Amino acid sequence: MLKLAASLARVFLRDATRLYPRLLLGIQISPIIFASTLTYHGIQYPAVTDVYLGITVAINPDTYLPYLVRSYEDHHIYGNSTSDFVLYNYTAIAGVQYPHRIKLMYNEDSLLIDTIIGDVAVNPSFPSDFF
DSSP states (O other): OHHHHHHHHHHHHHHHHHTOTTHHHHHHTOSSEEEEEEEETTEEEEEEEETTTTEEEEEOTTTOSEEEEEEEEEETTTEEEEEEEEEEEEEEETTEEEEEEEEEEETTTEEEEEEEOOOOOSSOOOOTTOO
């Protein structure tokens, strides 16, 4: 049971890192990064890889916004696999672009999660006893 909990925690941490709003700023100061291209469904995208985090971010060349955030895993059944957050329909809120839709794709062809973000609150107020 402990091994399962540790595996699940690792997945949650990886996914939280991939959705971190300041991910590109963090990658920019990473000690081990390189620029490349990433091919997704036959289309090449400019990309940057953070070797330390094990994450590659592909950039939409038209909007210059992140299009895909990829990580790799060694799946017990499928072997070496890709896990991609595909980011769509950006919306400007308080001057910041947020993806309105996020798909989690496995090995580029298996849809695991399709999420629509309905509302984003920027710097919300919380009661002092909230946490």
